[in-house]
Amino acid sequence: MNKKTFTLGIFGGGQLGKFLVQSAKKLNIRTFVFTDSFDSPAIYHSDDFIISNYKNKKKLDFFIKNIDLATFEFENIPFQTLDYVEKKITVSPKPSIIRILQDRLKEKNFLNSIGIKTTEFYYLKKVNKRKINNSFFPAFVKTTRFGYDGKGQIFFKDKKNFLKYSFKNNEYIIEKLVNFKKEISMVISRNKSKTVAFDAFENLHKHQILEKSKIPANISRKLNNEAREISKKIINKLNYIGTMCVEFFVTKENKLLVNEIAPRVHNSGHLTLNAYNVSQFENHIRAVCNLKLKKPKRIYKATMYNILGFDIEKYRSKNITKKEFFYDYGKKEIKDKRKMGHITKII
Ligand SMILES: Nc1ncnc2c1ncn2[C@@H]1O[C@H](COP(=O)(O)OP(=O)(O)O)[C@@H](O)[C@H]1O
Ligand SMILES: [Mg+2]
Structure with missing residues (x-):
């Protein structure tokens, strides 16, 4: 491999990685994926990839030598790996932040310490x-x-x-248990100088897995702005570079409780691919590469439905209308409840 242009290294090869890689390509940024699974949709789209255990030092050294910067598409990369890589190259967002957000206890204590309410x-x-x-x-x-x-x-x-x-x-x-009125999430990106956020997504879960997300969320402007201010406070306090998602419960009294934070792009933000002027994936790439962030502007109302397990087979033979965008992640193995694809319907 000949490193000629700026190359972004991405840990993880799932659908989030695939969309990140595609967004990077649009910005003329080369990508190199490091994944521990053969069944990784992102590797068919990246410029290079390695399939290896995350702790293999030889493979990590090769990866580091051939990238300019590292990021990740899921937060459960072993600490040893992130620490090892960070000694030699910038990792965004920082591993020290991931240590907090990867742990529900540390995450909740951090939020409470800055005056943000949780369950x-x-x-x-x-x-x-x-x-x-x-x-x-x-x-x-x-x-x-x-x-x-x-x-x-x-x-x-x-x-x-x-x-x-x-x-x-x-x-x-x-x-x-929170007897919530609804669940919303806020996807926010930050580079060294600025933060930008999408409006809230309204989310419905079934058996604790996201079933669908819609925009605009059926909440007041005031509540939307409150969610944005809380998310801004979190991202700024953490000095976080990249895109993150803050999941909220809206209580019966219209109060916001933070459920959890995902230190990465998020399933509820998939509809930004089709319904916004910029996607959460593009803004993540822009943020970590310190390019100018694009201010999100909604173009359509939209709903995204996750496609789990064997349901994907129905969609593969279904007629897709002009107002629908069907994404088949191309995973080799279909498993019950596995996220296999999604469909976004715009209005
Ligand atoms: N304390 C709670 N009260 C009510 N519903 C909850 C609570 N915790 C989790 N849930 C439901 O389960 C879903 C998944 O839980 P979450 O804590 O976000 O974990 P995960 O990391 O699996 O997304 C939530 O989005 C919500 O629908
Ligand atoms: Mg969650």
Whole structure:
């Protein structure tokens, strides 16, 4: 491989990586994907790729030698890997930030410390389980790390069931169920000098997996602006470079609680590919490469539907209208509940 032009290294090869790579191409930026899976949609679109365990130093050295900057499409890259790479090359967003946002406990403590409200929670290691009030239930127990799409979560409708359960280790938080009115998310990007954000997306989850997202969210301008201000505060306090997503619960009283932060581009932002003047992916590339960010302007109203598991087969033979955009991620293996594609309908 001959490194002639600026090359962005991306850890992770899923659909988020694929869209990042395609956006980079549009900006004439070369991409090099490092993934640990053969079934990685991004590798068919990047200029180069490596398939290897994330801790393989030889492979990492080759990767580092051939890129100018590294970023990632999912946050569960081992710390050792990110630390090793950061010693030699810039990683954006910074691994020290990922350490906070990769861990539900650290994330919630950080948010509360800057005056941002989250759900009520306890760290199971530090609490006497019997002392948790009955009224705290129903509740979710969540692993502090590595959870996604509802994985690593157990729902307890009452204290009795909770006390009966034996947990494998203590790296869990318990979180009170929020009887929310709706869920929204805010995708925000920051480079060294500026932040820009999309308006809120309204999200519907089924079995803790995102089912659909729509814009505009059916919320007041005031609430939208509040979500934006909270997201801005978070991204600025963290000195974060790149795109992130803040997930919120809107309570029955129209108050915002932050559910969690994804330190990367996000599933709810997929509709920006078709319904906005700029996508979340392009603004991520712009942010990490310190190019001028594009201020998002909505062109259409839109709804995005995730396509999970074997449903993809129906869509592959379906007629797609001019107002629909169908994305087949091209994953080799179809698995139940696996994100296989999505469709965005514009109005
Ligand atoms: N405390 C809670 N109250 C109500 N719903 C919740 C709560 N925690 C999680 N959920 C539901 O489960 C979904 C996934 O949980 P989340 O904490 O965002 O984890 P993941 O990392 O899997 O996305 C949320 O978007 C929401 O619909
Ligand atoms: Mg979530």
